[in-house]
Amino acid sequence: MSLFETASKNKLRFSSIKGNLTTEDLWDLPLTSKSGRICLDNIAKQLYKELKDSTEESFVLPKTIINKELETKLEIVKHVIKIRMEENDAKAEERQTKLKNQQILELIVDKKNDELKGKSIAELEAMIK
Secondary structure (H helix, E strand, O other): OOHHHHHHHOOOOEOOOOOOEOHHHHOOOOOOOOOOOOOHHHHHHHHHHHHHHHOOOOOOOOOOHHHHHHHHHHHHHHHHHHHHHHHHHHHHHHHHHHHHHHHHHHHHHHHHHHHHHOOOHHHHHHHHO
């Protein structure tokens, strides 16, 4: 079963300073926040801390249900972070490509203008007619 099937089947909720969030809500959160607002990084840190605090290694006893739920929640948040970062990288690359193309178009216009500047008055007047 995929992470998101597990999340929807078990109705997982993610604790935040603004209350419980659904899995769908995670996609709307910023990756980080400088002002202490809710963000994916803070949720991941909190889940990691809870998981670390609740996990005591045992070589005999199986993991508790709570630990499995925390692990699933953390994996979901990490997956959302990974996808969002990939999307941000793709957007940044697209912006760079657009900027480069704009620069190339400006150079083409400059070259055409330079070509026109090199023509005589008679050639320019002939081009108008």
